[in-house]
Amino acid sequence: MIQVFSTKKNKPHHYGFTELDAKPEENTYGFNPIEFSVSKDGKDWISIYDVPDLEGVLCVDTPYVAPAKQTDEYRTIGIQDGKYLLSSNYDQRELKMTVVLTNAMDRNDVELTYDALQRYLVQREPYWICFENWPQRMYYVKANELAQTHLTDGGFYIDVTFTDQIGMSSSIGTTVNSSYVKGFGNNEPNVGTAYSFTGSNFVVNNLSDVLIDPERRGHPFKMIVEGSSSGKFKVTNKTTGDVIYREKGFSGKFVLDGVEPKLEGQSDLLNTNHGIITLERGTNEFQVENFNGKITFDYSMWWLS
Structure with a gap:
């Protein structure tokens, strides 16, 4: 059986009406965190929630519907009007997500956590990534940029840009x-x-x-x-x-x-x-x-x- 996401019982989650008195240590937040996992082969997965150095890092946004990017090749034949389609394929495309850290102890904690996030996402070879809001689909990606759009002593706000190598998503498993x-x-x-x-x-x-x-x-x-x-x-x-x-x-x-x-x-x-x-x-x-x-x-x- 393929296990994509963490098996932890107390994952970060949005607080509900029954948790009005929830405490910070109970892993509740004012938004719905989106879990994501990475894998080299599409079989063995590592969730962000299972990386100790990334505790407190949460994904707040992913591509809701990844747009297809189609590339077509045409040829003009003689003096015929128009052009004729020779080939068509789905090209590489960009996928973006946003992650935050809000509970850092100090600036050193912020810097070390950002460094751990970079080690987790930036690799020489492409890998598969799966987002919880599309849990049956995986994308073959490379992380191009971890933009530090907002960084303070208390946390950070990072925009991550991936290149989807295939231009389509694949099912997890067959x-x-x-x-x-x-x-x-x-x-x-x-x-x-x-x-x-x-x-x-x-x-x-x-x-x-x-x-x-x-x-x-x-x-x-x-x-x-x-x-x-x-x-x-x-x-x-x-x-x-x-x-x-x-x-x-x-x-x-x-x-x-x-x-x-x-x-x-x-x-x-x-x-x-x-x-x-x-x-x-x-x-x-x-x-x-x-x-x-x-x-x-x-x-x-x-x-x-």
Whole structure:
């Protein structure tokens, strides 16, 4: 199980009507602090609340809806009017958050805490960050600037600017752990979603804002096939037209890992048609031929905001 945020019981929180007599040591504030965590691999996370040197540092603002930044390439063909779209991608973008420290003992405490915050956020390599107000989404970022917009002997007010390297957010975890995929604003249909199937006809719901494309976009994607086939095993995404098939029979575990097919962990490319599988936004209708067993789709969701 992936644990993103702190497991502490007494996290900083906004005081409620039942806490009118709350004391400072009871971790109550006049606003709603937003917890955030960072991770190098998207699996092991460190919450700001679990860093002793950052006690009292609170996030007061994050991007409510991160704006997509689209970059398009066009070409003029002959003397035809207008231009034609050659390619389109989502470019890097800036994300900003604001953090404060209000209970410092003295100037030395302020300086040491700012230094600890810098060590926590500024790294040579990009890393994943997750904000509590969008808890199923993570962003691949580098911190560019920790602007000291207000610094006193009692605390500080810091604006942090990140560069989102990918330009989209990714789900925390994959479809094999749907608790990290489902959530507020994640395109969930009214009907339930499933990602493991035993029949020959089924529907895969891609809740992303984009096509899942392991070949051209490099999206992590696995189709895990467990069972047996007497030969001419074939999987077709009727929505996209993608097809992968294997003429020879097999028994065991066949995995399409991105663009590489494997049988029992060994490359199986020469026994297939070199096909790939992509997933269109929304519903994808699949048909499976000459197979008895289970097929599981394991991939991350991608969203614009």
